[in-house]
Amino acid sequence: MAVCVAVIAKENYPLYIRSVPSQSELKFHYTVHTSLDVVEEKISTAGKAMAEQRELYLGLLYPTEDYKVYGYVTNSKVKFVIVVDSSNTSLRDNEIRSMFRKLHNSFTDVMCNPFYNPGDPIQSRAFDSMVSAMMVQSS
């Protein structure tokens, strides 16, 4: 489904970024990096409106020619970004939501690990395999 999955820390540096190996990794770095602008904008505007009821799912951040970039922000301001191929029209909003939910759950597990130092890059194998599963389904 996804071609790139990224977890970005509260301070906007990447905790985890993984993309399908077929394409240039740097390109996705750029894509995810620039998408943060939109994420920040969405948080700042939505944050004012309804602080507590804010939906975590941010929806489509922006479409590019080849990809669609979706965002999700946890309450602790950790951002998830999923990039999917534009050609993949079978994906509905609901499916993207469920992917984010899965990602969030897995991330929560990572945070629950007492040996994980918040702010460090995520190296959990469980998280990695979950992300792999997400990406495998697409191809």
Added chain:
Amino acid sequence: MSVPDYMQCAEDHQTVLVVVQPVGIVPEDQFFRIYKRISSVNQVNVRDTQRALFIRYRHHYPPENNEWGDFQTHRKVVGLISVTSCSSAKEWPQTAERFHGQKELFGSTLYDSRLLVFGLQGDIAEQQRTDVAFYPSYDNCPDVEKRVEDFVESIFIVLESKRLDRATDKSGDKIPLLCVPFEKKDFVGLDTDSRHYKKRCQGRMRKHVGDLCLQAGMLQDALVHYHMAVELLRSVNDFLWLGAALEGLCSASVIFHYPGGTAGKSGARKPSISAATDTGKRHRPGAQEVLIDPGALTTSGISADTSSEIGRAKNCLSQEDIIEKYKEAISYYGKYKNAGVIELEACVKAVRVLAIQKRAMEASEFLQNAVYINLGQLSEEEKIQRYSVLSELYELIGFHRKSAFFKRVAAMQCVAPTIPDPGWKACYRLLLETLPGYSLSLDPKDFSKGTHRGWAAVQMRLLHELVYASRRMGNPGLSVRHLSFLLQTMLDFLSDQEKKEVTQSLENYTSKCPGGMNIITLPDGLKLPPVPFTKLPIVKSVSLLNLPASLRPHKVKGLPGQGVTSASPFIYSPITLHSRGDDRTKKIDFQWVQGDVCEVQLMVYNPMPFELRVENMGLLMSGVEFESLPAALSLPAESGLYPVTLVGVPRTAGNITVNGYHTSVFGVSSDCLLDSLVGVKSSGCTVEVVPSLPRLQLSTSLPRSARLCGEDLSSSVCLQLFNGETQQLVITLENIGSETLNTLEMSSKTLTTKEKLFGDFLSWDLQDALSRLPLKPGQAVTVPVDIHAKLDFSGQENLLQDLNDDGISVTGLPISSPLRQVLKPRPENKQVNADTSKSEYNHVKTLEAVLNFRYSGGLGQVEGYYREISLGVKVDVEPSVFFTRVSTLPASSTRQCHLLLDVFNPTEHELTLTARNQQLILHSSECQRMAIQVDKFDFESLPMPSHDVLRQSSLYQQEEERQQAHGGQINSTLDLRWNIISFSCQLLSSLCSSGEASVEGVLTQLVLEHMQLAPLQWDVLVNGKACDSDVVADCKVGDAVPLEVKLTNRSKSPVGPFSLTVVPFQDYQNGVQNSELQDVVTFIGSNSFYIDSVSPAGNSTCVGALLFLYTGDFYLSIKFQDDSVGRDLPPASFCLPSVHVRAQEPVEVAA
């Protein structure tokens, strides 16, 4: 129309376009000076009306854009100002010709034009012409602005007339169809009489009038006209013009809502593309007044309905609607491929409006749309411009990352391979501008706090690009700096392969341009701070090392300044002040010395996967003048912690602080300050440097040996001596420093051993050396030191036992004795077991002592510092002789006694023992007795230790000391010496060694008592001659022999009274003594004496006389009458000498 103006904004619809161009050859700087002055007149309040006219100046305008002037009148060039240089009247016609040619270019649209001529003087300049102004020079043209204002006013008049003309043209039978260039061929052959066509003409004209109204400062009229145009055009589906009408509506509304303008200050344009300098001056203070003042509207007097307040509110779009209408307009523009520029500009304008409204999300949608607008084949320069404008706009709405992304794309476009002449400088500058977007600063200090967190992959890419761009720019220094930065900050993210590549290219660059610590200032003022390689190698700890023990300075105690200055008034407090992180400022409690090499140890490690060569590594110090002696080192790949010692010499005195170190790695020299390092352990970095002191080097006549354990010694000697042997050690002290040595003191300390030591272990004479002070550098003195090993000579207990069993006359030990086996190892295993037997052989004892030389000189002495050099002396003492048992026998005289020594030779050699005049030869492991006649000792006469010592020491110690003193006296009298004749057969030479022996340790209390002189000294004088055992007193028969008994009391208490009886007897030498001599000897007077009590140190004498009647040998025995008197005194006290008197015939008879 193919060239978009990315700087456009909504309020540009309000302006009239004036092109300012040079004619002929005009120096560029002069032209732009004039251009600047002209463009300062960007708003003119027209006389008689309260309306204002806004002017947009361009010095370059493509004529094809002018063709769209009917579509949007602000695109129409209505004014032309030409600037020309004309030095002589001859050139004038030509110049005028050119001016006309230029007018032709924009001819169809121009309302008016002006020519500014500079440099021309004379007749031509005198003539008054409205369209030409003459100025003598570029510097002398005070009324340019005035001229321009007049010019603008003339434009206004034309504009106003056109507006009125078109606005009142309602009744006109035939409204011309306005159209854009690409439409022209579409309308060929169209029915011009149809209703549809007419409506289209009307709508387009309405829109055009709206534009004119807007330009003429009649905002409300414009709004009305736009609204009408929208209605008309919508009904005929004329989408392009409907879009234009909507955009006009939006523009008018924006002008109404945001009189401050929407361009902001960020519209900095690139001079290469458009040098318009009118940016930042978009604020129009007059605009608001125009809008508010109703008079401004009524004066126009065209449509009454548009001047009402209601109309204003109704016609003007709300802020929300503006965006909606913009969207609509853009969607209409999008239908036309040829209107790409219009669409793009509309997008840009909308984004600017949205930026002011702070609706970034919607703005980004507009921008996203703008990205996809295809303008056909764009030139590279246009692409660059487009990307930079996109970047600027993203910046405007706060999308810094997106902005950085596009800026980077623009930068890459500058050097696209298709460009024949790549603009590396522009690329580099653009790349630098992207840095904030990637949250990257070029200051390594920002990266020194913990692990780097950021988009490493993206940042690394950018840095690589910076390196490459700066290299292609031909600035290797810059690329070295960037590459150093990349290596320093991104080290954790580089793979091993990348590390290799980066360092290799760094080395390549530095071979041309070595990197340094200077700040690189770019032409645009950006400063690139230096990048110290604090991670190549990584320093983990810094510790200052103390000088070697022999070079440490010591402070003379008691001098002022030594006082303990503690922050706390308490000597001890459990509350310790935590100085967390303040360790580096802490002062270290040792000192360095000026002029002496001092060391700092760094623990470093190499994080690189290959060998790291660090050159020129030295210390950075502050506080005193410091000469650093750099080192070069090579660290193996991924080394663990590796100690590196950096050295240097402080040249002046004071407090010195270690600030950091400098290195040179891969050709980049860096100064790494400890303050900026993370995780460096340090126990303080400030140390005091004391003024210079002399330096002594110590050498001895004996070979050096391994150091003694537990002591911090400069050197030590080790030697082997037999017990009692003395050896001289010559110590040479050479001043190898640069200061004169003024004082020298010497002291020794014997390390505590369980062995009892007799006499001085070390003795020396310093007088000679002191007489040669002061010692200049390079000079040397010698100090002879006597090493005197004198330990206990008593045999060990087991040995004593053996001897006791065996009796005195042993010549060897019993075969069963274990000692014997040790002493006499079998010849065959002697060599092999030499070491092991030695260790078993517990008789070798070790003595250790330290000789201290304390010296000072130079400036350091003035400050009260001195140095100490010490020499350890270790002596292995082998036993020479043993006195296994000591006893006494009374001698014939009461003043003398025989000391019996059982002497044992534990050595493997023959040994001669001499005592006074006696000599005893002992074979190996032989034991013999030696009897020495000695005088008894008067121990009382020995000086007693002072009272202080007495008080302090216990009774036991006093006793011990006394016994020792007694022993010493006995020993000095005995003068026992041994001589070992054949020293070692292994050395194949017979060496002689000799030494003293001492009985001190073997003397028991009993022996001592025996050897002590009685406290009561009895002297018997016969004929006035003192008699003792062996002395025979001669007397003559018939003569009265006076007998005197004298008692001297040496004890501390009074003694007596005593009564003595003299009993004469004859000894027949066969054991029979005859005391019945009443008829042979008579007493003259009493035969008993009475001695009164004698006070201490007093004496008492009693005198009697004897008369011998016959010749013969007589003995006199003096006995105490009363035995009870001596009950509290030792029996020795009452030992009177026996008197031997030989009575002879009188001399006359003999004669």
